[in-house]
Amino acid sequence: MTVRIPEQPWLTASSTRAVMAALEAFGGPGCARFVGGCVRNALIGQPVADIDIATTLTPEQTDGAIRAAGLKSVPTGIAHGTVTAVAERRPFEITTLRRDVSTDGRNATVAFTDDWAEDAARRDFRLNALYADADGQVFDPTGEGIADALAGRIVFVGDPETRIREDFLRILRFFRFHAWYGRGAPDAAALAACRALADGMTRLSAERVSSELMKLLSAPDPRAAVAAMDAAGVLSRVLPEGRLSSLFDAAVEQGADPVARLMVLLPPDEAVIRQAAARLRLSNAVRDRLAFAVQALPGVGLGMGDREARAALYRHNAQAVSDAIRWRWAEAPDQADEARHLLKLADGWTRPSLPVGGRDLARLGVAPGPETGRLLKAFEAGWIAEDFPVAGHAERLAALVSARRG
Structure with a gap:
């Protein structure tokens, strides 16, 4: 036909x-x-x-x-x-x-x-x-x-082990294609070959592995493929620092992007994340995004109010706080409404600039030096705590200088 x-x-x-x-x-x-x-x-x-x-x-x-x-x-x-x-x-x-x-x-x-x-x-x-x-x-x-x-069947041409021995990247390609085009259970012969030859991936360059991994995580719903990778012992070869948990399922259900999906496969430990990023040769942008999200995580909770959220956004950045919110949402899927509200706030908020500087302190008689930095830091802390007021800066700064002198 x-x-x-x-x-x-x-x-x-x-x-x-x-x-x-x-x-x-x-x-x-x-x-x-x-x-x-x-x-x-x-x-x-x-x-x-x-x-x-x-x-x-x-x-x-x-x-x-x-x-x-x-x-x-x-x-x-x-x-x-x-x-x-x-x-x-x-x-x-x-x-x-x-x-x-x-x-x-x-x-x-x-x-x-x-x-x-x-x-x-x-x-x-x-x-x-x-x-x-x-x-x-x-x-x-x-x-x-x-x-x-x-x-929706992903089946190797000929003998699966032969195809994999020709290029061990085909192990990851098998799971990537299953994520994008597969339906139902993965092909048993292919899965067995991937499991048996998983150690061969150590011969691959980090760039090839990370590129294939990110393509896999970009699939509309990679959960079944990643679960199969984990069961076959392949995920632990690619991400020895990582672990598959319900957080990954939740992140996919949220519609998180590939980097946010990778984030919840890794532990919330900046040193470990930077180690994984270096080993996989991830781009500086991806490495920093993962690290900054972990830095923001301790100060982010789904129960925080708008004022607290704006303070977190000021101290970190919108992407880091948004990623941290998604992490907390993955931990507590029943708080979707709170998470969506905070994500909307993060998306629409513009970080203000500190409204005073060294010249303002000089006009108040403060000589340039360490005291200038300490005063500006104290002013900033109060300004954040008061939710970034747009007026009265001169008076607040003068009162701070007066109190220090007193």
């Missing part, structure tokens, strides 16, 4: 047609097919972000064909067979069909081929080993990819 992907804007776009026409002008009809995620997502009605193309042309032929058509060609990975074509400012990653010559669990040495079945055999999951021609006709070399995509 012939299967075609439903009509897609990207499939009929002039930029897409220009790239496919350029390749076929050189290699003839059928020399290029869409592959992987764009075909899979089109089949199951999910958005398509990247358009990848597989071709029987060599990288050099691909580059020449793209340039001959007047399009931009970027040699992004010639050694591995990849050229990026740019048409109407949209990139298309074009890769020559490949077969593995050797692998070491991280990198593969490949040879080019013109055999679509050989190319499919080296891919990770059957639902990713799908191809479609320029008219949308789908080709399924494994014979099970279409059925897997429609049923």
